[in-house]
Amino acid sequence: MAGRGELTRAAVERFIDSLERRDWESWEGLLDPDVVYELPQSRERIRGRERYLQFNQEFPGDWHLELKVAIADERNGVAWFWWRVGAEEPGDAMAFFRFGDDGLITAVTDFWPEPYEPPSGREHLVERW
Amino acid sequence: MAGRGELTRAAVERFIDSLERRDWESWEGLLDPDVVYELPQSRERIRGRERYLQFNQEFPGDWHLELKVAIADERNGVAWFWWRVGAEEPGDAMAFFRFGDDGLITAVTDFWPEPYEPPSGREHLVERW
Numbered sequence: 001m002a003g004r005g006e007l008t009r010a011a012v013e014r015f016i017d018s019l020e021r022r023d024w025e026s027w028e029g030l031l032d033p034d035v036v037y038e039l040p041q042s043r044e045r046i047r048g049r050e051r052y053l054q055f056n057q058e059f060p061g062d063w064h065l066e067l068k069v070a071i072a073d074e075r076n077g078v079a080w081f082w083w084r085v086g087a088e089e090p091g092d093a094m095a096f097f098r099f100g101d102d103g104l105i106t107a108v109t110d111f112w113p114e115p116y117e118p119p120s121g122r123e124h125l126v127e128r129w
Numbered sequence: 130m131a132g133r134g135e136l137t138r139a140a141v142e143r144f145i146d147s148l149e150r151r152d153w154e155s156w157e158g159l160l161d162p163d164v165v166y167e168l169p170q171s172r173e174r175i176r177g178r179e180r181y182l183q184f185n186q187e188f189p190g191d192w193h194l195e196l197k198v199a200i201a202d203e204r205n206g207v208a209w210f211w212w213r214v215g216a217e218e219p220g221d222a223m224a225f226f227r228f229g230d231d232g233l234i235t236a237v238t239d240f241w242p243e244p245y246e247p248p249s250g251r252e253h254l255v256e257r258w
Contacts, residue, residue, distance in 0.1 A: 077200065
């Protein structure tokens with residue numbers, strides 16, 4: 001029998017994969033009806049599975065997601081993934097998950113870090129790529 | 130006996146905690162001598178424990194870290210933490226870890242997402258905080 005951590009890890013994988021495939025039924029099936037989605041960078045919050053579904057269905061552009069790393073335990077999970085729009089350069093993003101007792105996702109918090117120029121003063125330690 | 134995932138999770142916790150305490154000996158003890166540290170946002174890379182230690186010791190400002198969530202399995206781990214400089218507003222950051230066979234950290238990749246204004250067109254779904 002699969003341990004609970006393996007089940008939540010599989011849910012993290014399916015979350016990204018079903019979004020990429022626009023398989024809304026599969027994606028929705030992972031979520032608690034009262035899931036709370038937060039974007040701390042813009043201080044935005046969406047309450048409930050239906051609105052969160054609509055948010056993703058309405059999200060503009062030819063967006064694509066590809067999972068890089070999934071880690072999960074009984075209560076928490078994370079997806080580190082690449083995202084890109086059309087033929088643009090891919091960027092890193094990460095989504096953190098909370099799981100309820102029934103294994104459904106009760107909270108999602110994601111982050112979309114932007115490129116920046118390195119501060120000066122550490123050139124003696126660092127290489128660039 | 131603790132499972133390997135519990136040991137790596139404890140290492141993730143100690144990573145943040147020892148940095149916060151400037152306990153360099155404890156922090157250094159978590160790292161493989163050939164650890165590779167990467168900052169994808171600035172495309173910077175530091176090779177080796179000694180340089181990485183120096184980078185942290187030389188990092189300017191009265192910086193503080195507080196762990197929010199640690200998740201780890203046999204090979205991968207993540208720390209989602211708050212950081213702040215002096216009395217500034219705290220920000221979210223996250224560090225991903227790879228573990229070698231001996232449990233030492235062989236790779237660290239961290240992200241420092243900045244605040245941004247939400248794009249228009251989703252006000253009907255979103256609340257702000």
